[in-house]
């Protein structure tokens with residue numbers, strides 16, 4: 001009898017730098033967001049799908065047995081990036097709407113041209129189960145090219161039973177973290193939000209809950225109000241789901257108080273959050289997820305990142321990848337926007353899209369740091385300094401991605 005082969009070991013050696021959020025717990029808040037440990041002339045040792053050790057080359061112990069090697073000269077290692085707010089389960093695009101908006105069209109003109117969430121709902125329903133799965137897989141590959149190894153996938157472009165469940169399964173089967181965004185918009189076959197939610201909570205939630213990990217709602221004028229959001233999220237919590245909210249994107253409509261009241265994991269967007277909301281979030285365990293690519297794409301004000309950090313809040317960064325308001329899957333670009341538009345340091349940005357984002361997805365015990373026992377997910381940046389992650393605006397910074405210990409060469 002041959003003994004089972006032991007998991008393979010991989011040594012990534014001679015890295016210019018290795019940078020990782022320091023410490024252990026999550027989420028990091030306030031001043032501790034900037035607490036990033038940097039090792040010069042470093043190595044990273046992988047055993048199977050787990051990190052065995054990281055350290056400086058001069059302290060590398062003698063390694064017995066079979067160890068594959070990867071030359072890290074000229075590269076910097078950071079944890080695999082975590083996109084904790086993304087909408088990859090859609091078919092088609094909204095490029096016509098984008099071009100009209102870029103040309104100055106009004107909201108009414110876009111609506112008349114068939115734009116908005118409902119346009120994507122129609123295309124996603126028409127794509128069917130296989131079409132949705134193919135779209136999610138395509139978008140997963142786009143994210144990987146930018147260093148994203150852990151990602152959320154929201155439903156919400158089906159809004160019927162079959163397409164919502166197909167979206168959640170497609171995300172799960174592609175390795176993502178599924179979130180049921182059943183309350184994204186009121187679909188065309190319903191006259192009002194309450195009637196739609198009655199139906200969705202009775203007919204979709206029981207089958208969505210075993211697949212999804214969280215539930216999310218778009219709390220905004222024209223979408224769902226605070227009372228509807230509370231009802232939807234409370235029912236989802238009873239079904240075992242963690243809670244998320246899209247809130248304060250255009251107006252303060254009660255998302256932050258509701259997130260605190262119901263113990264949500266996060267409230268996301270916050271472009272319109274005022275001083276009271278900042279103070280309330282900072283005094284809570286709710287993570288503020290900031291989406292600067294969305295604010296940039298729509299030409300909207302940026303969220304109050306500096307005020308949140310200085311008040312002691314826990315914040316995360318994500319792409320909001322979607323076809324209408326943020327057609328951007330790149331977390332390195334989001335880190336550049338954090339540094340240039342949100343006045344966050346590269347260290348704060350790194351923490352926000354690694355360990356804090358992993359916390360939002362319930363993965364922080366194993367994802368978001370380069371430390372022994374964590375998942376062997378890492379990005380090797382084609383850069384002499386890890387801060388090129390934020391510094392190289394729109395640059396092709398990702399050289400190789402380690403996914404569960406397997407190196408994937410990107411460029």
Ligand SMILES: [Zn+2]
Pocket residue numbers: 085087246320
């Ligand atoms: Zn979103």
